[in-house]
Structures are given as structure tokens and as C-alpha cells.
Amino acid sequence: MAAGSSSNVNENIPVFEYKDINTKPFHVGSFRTAWLEKLKPIDYSYEDKYEENEDADFAKEMGIAPETLDELKAICRQRKKKQDYKGTLRIDKISRVDHYQDELESLAVGKRPEDPVDLVPEGEIILSINVLYPAIFERFRYVRPHMTLQMLGSHSLVDLRDAICCISDLQVFGEFSNTPDMAPDFISKDHFKSAFFYFEGVFYNDMRHPECQDMSETTIDWAKTRDFPTFHKAKMEDTRFYDLKVKVGYPYLFCHQGDCEHVVIITDIRLAHKDDCLDRKLYPLLTHKHRVMTRKCAVCHVYIGRWLTTNDPFAPNDPCLFCERCFRMLHYDKKGNKLGQFLAYPYVDPGAFN
């Protein structure tokens, strides 16, 4: 039964392409309709089903006598063990680290919106998406630092794009030793707005702003000259998750800032459940995020480094990290004149999103 693809007439049923690794591509919207067809609406609704009604329906359907029903209920109930407290009660104190470790997950569970308009409708699809940090280091061998987002099927890809926080978006480029106060005006996020997603041979470009370019052009043209199947293009803002045809568990690409690439894996697609967070406003929901170590100032070791200097006669090593205060104190006099010759770059710490 493992990869039984040949026997599946309906290709909207996801099956394994490689067992336990990823599935074959399927259309998300059709998957949802397939489930909704098979279930009665009451199966996936959020309300508590009243027990007596359920049992009465059951008895009617099966045509069994009420005595049998009572017997069934008596047999199938859950018996609670008598717990003797005091003597054997153990309170496990969870250490603070563990408690907060996955607090993100439990933060939004079971939340209901105040305004019923914002309620996630029954039968809505929830996707869990892992976005991996751009991993170019050797030390990411055993751990794959990622952030997990939960999204609704009716969100579009731009919602996903906006929810991904990457430090390369905050980076400021340029040398600012002469004008240290002007640095914050040039965040990369505002300059370079192009981005694209790649799912199953289609590039979804972000075309919301006039200065966005089509970054996938290069790749598509290159692929035409080589022996690749033709790729297609689409707009990110017009595509919802329901329109996508994807494989679950298979890595895809998100590229922004020209060369900052993230691997995107859709880990799970399912119908919404009573215990999920049902407030639309809270989606895209962050359920997991890897913390990155922050690097502190070389001088005080207290504040996070903000400036990177090179060719600096005042600094102990090259390049050297300084926090705002130490940087000013060391390199500029009271009037703000630059002392000595050095190059200074604004530094964004990778742990800025912790």
C-alpha cells in the first residue's frame, strides 16, 4: 500500500512519492474538496456534539434496542482511576528553558476572535510551512534552524512573504563613518523589494510595487538554453494556497534581496480543528523559531553590536564590533567630529528577531 499510485484514480489524494519523505504533487484546493465530500459537515465542525443526540442517532441508525445502547455506553466509558494524592503526588518542575522552548506553539492554541467575522471558517485548510534560514555554514549539520508558520488556505503567497523575517531585509549597505547619523534611512527591505517563490516548476514573482523586478527571468532564460523542462511564471499576489499544486514535505525555494535564498518546506496540510487558533487576524501564525546567538560589543560585552569597523587603529582586531555608545565614545569627539581614519559599517545582528 506504500506508494500505491497506480491504483489511485483520483490524483487529488496525496500519496507518497518516496515513502515517509515526500508526496507527489497535488492541488491543494481539490484536496480540500475531496475531504469535504467524504465527511459530514458535523464531523469537522467546531461545536461540541451533544452526547444524547449522538447516542440517539446511533441507536436509530443501527436499529438496536436502548438496553443494548446503555450496555455499550457502560462498557465503553472511560474509567478514572482512583488517585491517592499527598503520598504519591509528584510535581515535576519544568525548567524555565524548557517551558519557554515551545511556548510559541501553545501561545495561540484555542484562541477565539472577539469579532465573529474573523472566525476561521469550518473546513478551512491550515498549512504548516517550514522556512529554513539561509544555511551556508558547516555548523548547521545536525540542526536545521527554521521558523514554522501556520497559514490558512485562503491566504495568498504575499502573506507568506511578509511573514518571513530574514535579517538580510534589515541590512544597510554602505560605509557610514563620515555620516553615522544617516544610517537608518537605507534599509534593504525598502530598496530591494523583489522576491519570488518557486513551487513545482512555476516561479511566483512579487509584483506589487513598481520597482519590483522579475527576478526569475534570468533563471528561466538560462533554463531554456539547457536541457530543462520549461518553467512558468505567475504573480505572487494573485495566487492563493488553494491554487497551488505542491508536494508535501518537499523543499522549494524563496529568494529575495537578489541572492538571499531560503528553503521552504510545506510540512503539513489539514483541515481546521476546534483546538486550533481560530482568529484570522493572528494568521500567519509563528509556531516555532530558532534562536540565534547574538554577538555583543567587543568593548562592554553588554549591548548588541551595531557597528562594524575595519582599518580601525582604535580597535583591537579587524573587523571589530561595537555597540552604539562605545562606537561614538571611541571614534567621535563631543562635537561629533570623526577621530582617526577608519571605515564603519552598520551591522545587523542575526539574532535581531529573537
Next chain:
Amino acid sequence: MPNGKAKDRFLKPLVADYEELLGRFQQTESVRFEEFTAIWRNMGFSSVFYGSLAGNEMREFCHLTLTMAFNYFLPPYSFQIRVGGLYLLYGLYHTQLASPKEKIRIALKDWEQIQKFYQDSVNSQHYDAVYIIRKLIAENAVLYTAMPQMLTFRVKKKPQHHKVCEEFRDRPERVKDLISTDMLQEVANIQGHHERLKASVLERSSIAVTQQDLPARLHSCVLEFLHWQDRHENHGDADHLVYAEEKAQQVESSNRAQLLASIKTKSYGCLAEASRSRRHRQVEMDTSISGTGYIKQAPKYHKSRAPSLKARTNKNLCGEGQSPGFRCKVNNSLFDFEAVDPYNDTVRAVVELIRVVHNVNEWHGTQLLLPEQKEGSCVVR
């Protein structure tokens, strides 16, 4: 994370516990929930969730228990084991200590199987199984997903496939699936049609291309096979004991087979249900034949066993002229390297090497015997 992830640590013991529980359930030869709960309470199975687990591990562990238990709810297991799997899921869902409760994930591809199972239970009037399925769905214990587990493309880690426990497997229904009643019906129709056409074309049908009584013969073949299966399983226990002495790993299952044989001879549980393979004969069938929890021993002997270590070593060292200078005989644990050509320099060198290696104690507990007669040979045992 101390000592690795929950999944690695707890997988094997959990599966062992499940198989113990389901094995006991199988022996009761019944599908009643009371029997199951008796075994559950006996084993104190709720205590599987006790023990101090760090932080979020409890949730991971509950997820793992439910995922592993769900495997027993699907084919290729026999009906009784599947019912046991269902009861197991019900029990685990309610006794779990994670809060809010960890849900049971059902993938779209498995839904058909579950519906079939539900229909079978309804038809055989196993109301406790039916009630429990409905209760689980009504309690919102089920998450309707695309895939049974969350997939994160962990290619490097070897994915651990669920090993189907052979003892719980259902009898192979391949013959019955191939030649179903529908198919026989159709064959009979086509046969009749062919005969009529032939009669209308030729006055005297001396040409007989087809066998006249094909459907009847197919039917009798199938019945014969089913009979044979039954008989083989009933006798299989006795035959099995002969083989059991030789193989160490069969000992446990032979004990169970003996136990089962003794239970069968004593008395049969009064099962109202006819096994799935017998459903088409339910009217005439006597309920004295017990249900579906057969131990499938017979196919084990038909399966070709992988060549033993001895055979493989022989093949590797002596076969195909790979080592022209040596002949190697493997007797139990002895390696007899016999130099065919003792005056060959290479051969001598190898023998020297063996001596050196042995001196370095690489082969623990080995003895190097150098018989005087044949120079250039040695025995390592």
C-alpha cells in the same frame, strides 16, 4: 536534548508493548471491548504516559504513541487486530496526559480503508467497534490531514518504516480477490453468450474452443484453495513444531502456536462474526470455527530464506575464482584457508599476514593452528 529525541528513544519499546497487548488480545479470540479493557487494566497500560518528561516532550511522546498505534488500524492486519488497534487508539487518546489532547491524524488516502472497516463492523454487528469510531469522531479527536505524519524532508536520517508484525497479518486473500463472485458471474455470462452465438452460427457445434464448465471449475478451485488454507492452518501448528527446534527465533511463536492449538481444542469462543474471507458462505457456516486471529505460520516456509552467513562467506571467499591461490572452507565457525599453491609468493605473503594479524589479536578468541603437513596453510578458528 538529553539522550536524543523522544522518537528514537521510545519507538522500539513502544512497539514491543503494543505487540504484547495485541498479542494477548489476539489470544482471546474475540473482538469485544470488555476483553480489551481487561487486558489493558491487567497490563496497566495507562502507565505508559507516566514518568517525567522534559518540557514539551510529553506532547511529542503522545503524538508518537498515537501515530504508532494507528498503524495497527490499517491493512494488512487481520480484522481482529484492526479492532484491537481501534480500541488501543481510543484508550490512548483518553489516557494521554498532554493537554490540550494530542489528536489522531487520519490521512485522506486511508479514509477508504477506514470506511470499509466501518461497514464490515456494521454488517457483522460489532456495535462496540462502531460506537467507538463514532465517539472518536464526535469528540473531535480526529485531524483530517494530507499525510499521516508531518514531513520535513529528512533524507539523511533513515526513515523507520513500520514493520508489519507477521503474526497479526491477515490471511492472504489474493485468490479470492482475483476470482470474486462478480467475476465468476461475468465469466458465466460470457460463456453463455458464446455458446448461444456458436449455436446460432453452426448447427453442430463440434468445435469446442472453450471449456464447457469453466465457471464451475473456477469456483471449485477457489473453494478447494480456501479449504486447503484452513486445513493447513489447523495442521500448521503441528507441523510447525518440527521446524521450531532448529530455528531459535521461531521458539516464541511456536509456544504461542501450541497455546493456540490447545485453546482451540478445548473450546471455541462463540463469535457471532464470520471472518471476512468466509462472508460469502456465512449462511451455511458453523460458528464453531473460530474467527480471524490466525497465526500465519505457513508462508514462512515458502518464503526463500536469505542465504546464511556460512553460505555467503563461502560464496564470497571461494566462489567465482576471486582468490585463485586459496581455497576456503567454512565449517561452522572455522575458516580453513588452504593454500592451493604453497610456493606462490603471494600466497605465502597472505599466510604471513594472517599470522601477523592474529598476533595483533584482531580476531578475539581465535586460535591459529598451523598444521605441519601442509606448508602455507593455517586454520583460524
